[in-house]
Amino acid sequence: MSVATAINQLQSKVKACDVATLNADELAAATSAVRGLERSLHGLTLRIGQRADALAASGDGPAAAENFRRGGSVSDKRARSEAKRAKTAARMPGLGDALSNGETSDEHLDAVTAALRGLDESEKEAFAEEEDSLVSSAKRLPPEQFRKKVQRAAQRARKDTGEQNAEAQRRASSFSSWTDRDGMGHFRGTLDPERFAAFVGAIERHTASLANRSGEQVQKNPNLAAAALCDLVAGGNGRQGRTHVSLVVDEHTAAHGQHPGTVRETSNGTPVTHTAAGRLLCDAVLQRVVLDPQGVPLDVGRKHRTATDAQWTALKAIYRTCAMCDLSVDWCQAHHLDPWHPPPTGGWREGRGQRGGLTNLDNLVPVCSLDHHLLHEGGYTAKLRPDRTLEVFQPDGSLWKTLRPDRFGRSEGRV
Ligand SMILES: [Zn+2]
Ligand SMILES: [Zn+2]
Structure with missing residues (x-):
């Protein structure tokens, strides 16, 4: 009897099986028998692939992948992975036999296939020497x-476990970013293990401190992790912690606020909302560039900060943490309680940021990026009493909490 005939007869028998009247024990027995049959069919598929490869080697037919494709009813992907299993089984016959005998599964074989992929020919031979134990x-x-276990065996088989591999991994590292039609930014990156561990570790630590800022439980929170990533990339620590974004605003908007032709966008052309622009300007380095109608710069003003270094030093003397939570002041930005730059009424003019200096400290508090969002985009407002007690109001105008600078013993009153 041909193999095809034998399988076809088996198939008819399988089709004729009636499970409608089986009890629980019989169902379990049937399931176990089905699993066994599945495994022996997988084993047969392996042997078919190996035979196809052997024929292909002597020019008498297509290789395993093409054979499986011709067999029909499978995706390209499945035909390729079946062919790969056949190759792995040819290299490690003991493993192929174990699968044919129903003692292991496809997944075991796939693990070996994946491990072999990263090895060169002599490394594969070294790996195959461990076959019995595998x-x-x-x-x-x-x-x-x-x-x-397989990955560890592959690691042992690799001739170069040190420098050369690490260097290749560093060279294989990459990062790219792009913006989609909605203006959402995307990025993709690959890092060598060492830098990846440092990268992920830094994000996890800062995410945990963000989560802890209000005594929340640390948990997997992709949104919070994104905030942590942005904090870290923005340069960390206090004065450097401010976002580096170039904001382009037309002069009329800067002087008089929104108008039909308002330009208010980042340097790559992504529009920025009025409130977000307010938050960015709250703690920023400003430089005025005047362009003529053809876009030629006519005048480039000097840079100045909306909160001076002296003000920041003074704030750090008062606060160890964010004025609204327990996050270290090193991660904070300066928030102007009375907006530094209200476009509808004030002009964005050279020198305006210099106003006040230290005398203006009663208008500044350090806040973390999350609380800064609450204050600008979240509709919350804050007021500083003469004794530096901060009153925070909810969007509906009701008092939410009052806070004292932590340096003098944090006392927080909730209303
Ligand atoms: Zn602010
Ligand atoms: Zn905060």
Whole structure:
């Protein structure tokens, strides 16, 4: 009897199976029998792939992947992965046999296939020397644990476990970013293990401190992690912690506020809302550039800060943390309680940021980026009493809480 005939007869028998009247024990027995049959079919598929590759080697037919595709009813991807399993089984026959005998699963074989991918020919040979121990582990361990064992074996087989590999990984690192039609920014990156660990570690630590800022539980919070990433990339620590964004505002908007032709966008052309512009200007380095109608710069003003270094030093003497939460002051931005730059009434003019200096400190509090958002975009407002007690009001105008600078013993009153 041909193999195809045998399988076809088996198929008819399988189709004729009636499970409608089975009890629980019989169902369990049937399931276990089905699993066994599945495994022996997978084993047969392996042997078919190996035979196809052997024929292909002597020019008598297509290789395994093409054979599986011709067999029909499978995706390209599945045909390729079946062919890869056949190759792995050819290299490590003991593993192929274990699968054919129903002692391991496809997933065990796939783990080995994946590990072999990163090795050169002589490393693959070194890896295959561990076959006996791998086969016995495959029979014993679930795929997840087996995968780890396989990865360790691949690591041992690799000739170069040191410098050269690390250097190649550094060179393979990359980062790219782009903006979609909605203006959302996206990025994709690949980092070598060492820098990746540092990168992820920094984000996790800062995410945890953001989560803790109001005594919240640390938990996986992708949105908070994004805030942490932005804090970190913006340069960290206090005075450097401010966002580096070039904001382009036309003169009329700067002087008189919104008008039909308002230009208020980042240097790459992404529009910025009125409130977001207010938050950015709250703690920023400003430089006025005047362009003629053709876009030629006529005048470039000097840079100045909306909160001076002296003011910031003074704030750090008063506050160890954000004025509204427990996050370290090193992660804070200066918030102007009386907006530094209200476009509808005030002009964005050279020198305006110099006004006040230290005498103006009663208008400044350090806030973390999350609380800064609350104050500008979230509709919350804050007022400073002469004794530096901060009153924070909810969007509906009701008093939310009062806070004292932590340096003098944080006392927080909730209303
Ligand atoms: Zn602000
Ligand atoms: Zn805060």
